[in-house]
Structure formats: structure tokens, C-alpha cells
Amino acid sequence: MTTEKGLRSICKPVAVAVEGADYFYSLLAQIDGPVEFADVQLWDFAEIGSPERFVQLLKSLAGFSTKIRAVGLIRDAEESAESKRSELRRAFERNGLAVPSQAGVIAAGPPATGFLVMPVGKESGCIEHAFLESGACAASLECAKAFLKCVDRSDRNDNWRAKVQVHAIIAASDHPSATLGQSVKQKLWNLSHPTLGVMLDFVRRLAWG
Amino acid sequence: MARGAWLWQGATRWTTMRLREARSMLRSLTIQGFRGIDSLELSDLGFVNVFVGSNGAGKTTILEAASIVGNPLSPGLLAMLNGWREMPPFDANSQDGLQSFFHDMSSEPIRLKWDGSDGGGELIIRPRWGIGIITTTTSTDSLSPAGASSSASERLQGIDFEYLPNGGSPITQTMTLIPNGFHVQEGGTAISRPLGGFYIHARRATSMGDTATLLTMATERRTEDRVIQAMRRVDPRVVRLVPGYRQKAPIILADIGLRQLIPANVLGDGFCRVLLMVTGALLDSGRLLLVDEIDSGLHHSVMKGFWKSLLELRKFRDFQVLCTTHSEDMLRSTLDAFEDSPDSLRVFRIDRSESNHLSLQKYGFDMLRDATVAGMDVR
Numbered sequence: 001m002t003t004e005k006g007l008r009s010i011c012k013p014v015a016v017a018v019e020g021a022d023y024f025y026s027l028l029a030q031i032d033g034p035v036e037f038a039d040v041q042l043w044d045f046a047e048i049g050s051p052e053r054f055v056q057l058l059k060s061l062a063g064f065s066t067k068i069r070a071v072g073l074i075r076d077a078e079e080s081a082e083s084k085r086s087e088l089r090r091a092f093e094r095n096g097l098a099v100p101s102q103a104g105v106i107a108a109g110p111p112a113t114g115f116l117v118m119p120v121g122k123e124s125g126c127i128e129h130a131f132l133e134s135g136a137c138a139a140s141l142e143c144a145k146a147f148l149k150c151v152d153r154s155d156r157n158d159n160w161r162a163k164v165q166v167h168a169i170i171a172a173s174d175h176p177s178a179t180l181g182q183s184v185k186q187k188l189w190n191l192s193h194p195t196l197g198v199m200l201d202f203v204r205r206l207a208w209g
Numbered sequence: 210m211a212r213g214a215w216l217w218q219g220a221t222r223w224t225t226m227r228l229r230e231a232r233s234m235l236r237s238l239t240i241q242g243f244r245g246i247d248s249l250e251l252s253d254l255g256f257v258n259v260f261v262g263s264n265g266a267g268k269t270t271i272l273e274a275a276s277i278v279g280n281p282l283s284p285g286l287l288a289m290l291n292g293w294r295e296m297p298p299f300d301a302n303s304q305d306g307l308q309s310f311f312h313d314m315s316s317e318p319i320r321l322k323w324d325g326s327d328g329g330g331e332l333i334i335r336p337r338w339g340i341g342i343i344t345t346t347t348s349t350d351s352l353s354p355a356g357a358s359s360s361a362s363e364r365l366q367g368i369d370f371e372y373l374p375n376g377g378s379p380i381t382q383t384m385t386l387i388p389n390g391f392h393v394q395e396g397g398t399a400i401s402r403p404l405g406g407f408y409i410h411a412r413r414a415t416s417m418g419d420t421a422t423l424l425t426m427a428t429e430r431r432t433e434d435r436v437i438q439a440m441r442r443v444d445p446r447v448v449r450l451v452p453g454y455r456q457k458a459p460i461i462l463a464d465i466g467l468r469q470l471i472p473a474n475v476l477g478d479g480f481c482r483v484l485l486m487v488t489g490a491l492l493d494s495g496r497l498l499l500v501d502e503i504d505s506g507l508h509h510s511v512m513k514g515f516w517k518s519l520l521e522l523r524k525f526r527d528f529q530v531l532c533t534t535h536s537e538d539m540l541r542s543t544l545d546a547f548e549d550s551p552d553s554l555r556v557f558r559i560d561r562s563e564s565n566h567l568s569l570q571k572y573g574f575d576m577l578r579d580a581t582v583a584g585m586d587v588r
Contacts, residue, residue, distance in 0.1 A: 007537055007586040047582045057580045060570050061587065062560055
């Protein structure tokens with residue numbers, strides 16, 4: 001697994017691009033080490049904003065046609081999971097790659113493609129919702145909910161509320177200044193819960209066909 | 210002596226070449242059967258064109274091809290190009306160096322086709338074969354007298370240049386290998402002026418003689434301030450540069466505010482190379498500035514300033530840059546330098562497949578910026 005985020009070239013045959021540092025480090029903490037993920041290279045498309053542009057750029061890199069056997073995209077549903085699913089399908093389609101029929105399904109390539117919109121099964125939301133639903137830190141979660149009541153405002157949305165609760169839980173842990181990714185590494189969450197396990201399962205299926 | 214004639218004299222001694230005057234630039238270039246390039250088409254060339262790619266991809270070969278189309282009536286240029294690659298000189302007894310220009314050392318002609326402000330055209334370079342005598346010297350051990358044997362076989366006798374300028378009459382020149390060199394028979398003069406090229410190869414830091422000559426021209430034309438201004442982006446201490454001779458060798462003295470002027474060489478290889486590029490871009494008759502490993506000797510902190518200098522010099526004179534690099538810093542520096550003139554930049558990566566097929570990936574400013582933002586290394 002590549003662990004640094006400098007300028008990188010394609011060095012693994014399975015490219016998984018995620019939206020932002022929380023996704024990146026959450027996944028990294030789980031796949032860095034196990035041999036079943038040795039072929040996976042993580043990328044982050046948040047800075048350029050568009051998954052379509054990201055796939056275009058990935059295709060332009062040296063070794064794409066010879067080394068890459070699978071490409072995966074993972075991002076938040078935000079306000080509309082359907083619009084994000086369309087966006088991710090378009091990212092593959094407009095770059096001439098196989099288009100998966102639905103989220104979580106791997107389309108045969110080459111290269112094989114797949115996408116995931118988190119939290120799976122919800123029509124809106126973000127990765128923090130999946131962490132909250134994973135059932136970990138039950139005691140802290142109650143406190144986090146109480147804290148949210150104190151700071152909540154009517155102009156805030158559910159994604160903001162989920163992030164407040166997740167970071168309140170992290171703030172109450174042994175490592176209060178940890179990022180979400182670091183908190184994953186510190187095993188603060190129940191990663192085997194289906195709401196979170198779906199991500200790792202998706203990467204596994206992408207890597208192993 | 211015609212100006213083009215001195216080009217191949219002492220080819221290995223010259224670090225740079227000065228070619229004939231031209232007015233403008235190269236827009237596209239198709240290369241076929243040249244050195245390691247079977248076939249490659251470059252289009253939409255910009256003001257600055259940076260070529261990247263792995264070792265042996267063909268980056269330097271592209272610069273060589275550009276230098277030839279920039280000066281299509283100088284077959285002797287091939288000797289200089291070989292010299293810069295530190296290949297042995299070619300003559301009637303040693304043709305490998307000449308044959309190395311042909312893809313796969315084959316008999317297929319080299320075809321270079323281009324479109325540019327010189328009107329464009331096509332140059333076809335054909336090998337000319339014939340029966341020659343090979344003399345082989347043998348010696349079994351150091352105490353025995355050497356023996357010699359001769360045999361006849363088909364050998365490369367020379368090459369024919371056919372220059373087909375768009376809208377003009379074909380011009381043919383021949384190069385014939387002779388013992389200890391070659392002879393060129395000129396076939397005519399082009400109506401339009403060739404683009405001309407100023408080539409700075411990777412193997413040597415600089416040529417102080419060429420730089421001193423160009424700097425003298427700058428002084429004569431009262432344009433030395435432009436050179437100083439450009440060089441201050443690399444070393445802000447520079448106040449004045451004075452060309453001259455010391456002990457029969459050309460020298461450039463730099464005033465950097467010390468009690469006395471110091472030789473410019475002391476300021477480093479990077480400084481000297483940039484000085485050569487700046488003076489070449491501003492004053493040489495060639496319009497193509499061709500620089501192999503343009504980052505060589507340059508500290509990352511002055512790279513942006515260097516590009517900015519080239520952009521500023523373009524206000525005074527029309528020229529075009531084709532260069533190679535392996536440097537990530539050099540590529541990153543373009544993002545700062547070309548922010549206000551993004552259309553001026555092109556980055557081309559050459560990929561060579563296992564089957565030796567070449568492909569090209571072009572990056573404009575926006576694509577290069579986005580790739581960098583996404584943490585992608587386009588090299």
C-alpha cells in the first residue's frame with residue numbers, strides 16, 4: 001500500500017479513488033498491511049472536485065493501459081445519493097470505461113469498474129453517518145447527541161450534524177485530536193458492522209474480481 | 210565559407226549550434242524512422258513544450274529532429290548531434306554513427322514532416338548503400354606483427370537529403386562519407402527562411418565562448434539590460450555581465466556587488482546554462498530554443514523565475530522552447546510561472562510500450578494543474 005500523499009504514479013493495478021482525507025485515511029488504516037489488499041492504490045479526488053476529471057487524469061498517467069485492472073470510486077451521497085450515483089456512472093462513461101449498472105456492482109473491464117455511494121442504502125448522508133450507525137462508542141454517542149443539541153442550528157444540515165457527533169466522540173477518546181482516519185487506526189469504531197464493512201468488501205471485490 | 214559550412218567542423222567541440230535565421234515557430238512535427246522513433250506525431254505545439262518520459266523514450270531524439278527541421282539544409286548537423294551524444298565520428302571506415310540515425314539501423318528512409326511559420330515541408334533522408342572495402346587489422350598477441358585483411362561488402366556510402374518545402378521546389382543535398390570525414394554537396398537554397406535552432410545539449414554545462422559571443426551582441430545592441438534582468442531571477446545579486454577574453458579564452462565577468470568582478474563560471478553551472486539559454490533566446494538567429502534536461506544545475510527555488518524570464522523575453526523576440534526534463538520540481542514550477550499565460554505551456558509525455566510502440570500524452574496547463582492537485586505524477 002502506498003502510504004504517502006505526494007505526487008504519485010500508478011504503481012498498483014487496482015486504483016480506488018475516494019472523496020477526501022477522511023475516506024482516504026479510514027480506508028488506508030484498514031487496507032495497509034493485509035496481503036489481500038496489496039494490489040490496491042488509494043487516490044483522493046476531493047481536491048479537484050470532479051470524479052470525471054479524476055478518471056480522465058488517471059487514464060492519462062503512464063501505465064494506465066498496461067498496469068490498471070480495476071478502478072473504483074467512493075464518495076458521499078450528500079443531499080442526493082441518486083445524483084451522486086449518476087455522477088460516478090458518468091465519470092466512467094465519459095472516459096470510455098465500463099459503466100457499472102448500480103452502486104456496489106463491479107462492471108467487467110478491462111479495466112473493471114465499480115462505485116460506492118456512502119452511506120449505502122440511504123438517499124442522503126455522508127461517511128460519518130456510517131460510523132455513527134456502526135454501534136461503537138455507545139456511551140460517547142449519547143453524550144455526542146446531547147452536545148449536538150447544545151450547538152445545533154436550524155440552518156445546519158444532517159451531514160454537519162453527523163460530523164459534529166463523530167468528532168465529539170473522537171474528542172472524548174484517548175486521542176482527542178485524532179482525525180477520523182486516525183481514529184479508525186486506533187480501533188475506535190466497529191469496522192465489522194455492515195454499514196462500514198461494505199466499503200472494505202467493495203474494495204476486496206474490486207481487487208479480486 | 211557559407212555559414213552552414215562550419216557547423217560540422219569540430220562538431221564534438223561545440224556545445225551549442227547556431228543556425229540560420231527564421232521568423233517564427235513550429236506548430237507540428239511528424240517523425241518517422243528516426244533513431245528510436247518508428248513513428249510519432251506532435252501537434253498543437255505551444256510557446257514552451259516540455260517533454261517528459263522514461264529513459265530511452267525518445268525525448269532527446271525529438272529535440273534532434275526539431276533541430277534538423279529547423280535547419281533542413283545542413284546535413285552536417287548530424288555529425289554534431291552524434292558528437293553531443295558522445296558517439297564516435299562517422300567516416301568511410303566507420304558508419305555506425307551515421308547509421309544510428311535510421312530507426313533500427315535499417316535502410317528505411319527518415320521522414321520528418323512539419324508545419325511552421327517557415328511554411329513547413331518534409332525532409333526525407335535516405336541512406337545510400339554501395340560496395341565498399343573493409344580493412345581489418347588483426348594481431349594474435351603483442352609480440353607478433355599485426356596482419357591486415359580486406360574484404361568487400363555492402364556498406365553505407367552516405368545519405369541523401371531531399372527537402373520538400375511546402376509550395377516550393379525540392380532541394381536535394383548529398384553527404385558522402387570519405388576517409389576521415391564526409392563531403393556535402395549542396396543542392397540549392399530555400400526560398401523561405403528555415404526556423405533555425407539553438408540547441409543546448411545535456412552533457413555539458415555550457416559553452417562560455419558561445420555565451421560570450423551572444424553577450425557581446427547584446428552589448429552592441431544595447432539590450433544587455435534584458436539579459437541582466439532575466440539573470441537576476443536566477444541570481445538577484447547580478448548587476449552587470451561583461452564578456453571578454455583572458456589568456457586567449459572567452460570569459461564572462463559578473464558584477465555581483467563584490468570588490469571586483471568574478472568569472473560567471475563561479476556562479477555555478479545552472480547560472481551559466483540559463484545565461485546561455487537567455488542569450489540564445491534573445492540573440493541567436495535560430496527561433497527554436499532546444500534544451501535537453503532544462504533543469505540541469507537549477508535549484509528549485511529559481512525555476513519559476515527562469516520560466517518567467519523566458520516569458521518576458523518573448524516580448525522582445527519571437528522564439529519557441531522545446532525542452533526535456535525528468536524533474537518534478539521543474540514541472541511544478543511551470544504551474545506558478547504560467548498561471549497568467551496558461552496557453553503558452555504544453556507538457557508531452559512519451560510512453561514506450563514493451564513492443565516499442567510510442568504514444569504521446571499531452572497536458573495543457575489546466576490538466577497539469579489538476580493532476581498535480583490530485584497528487585498525480587504525470588512523468
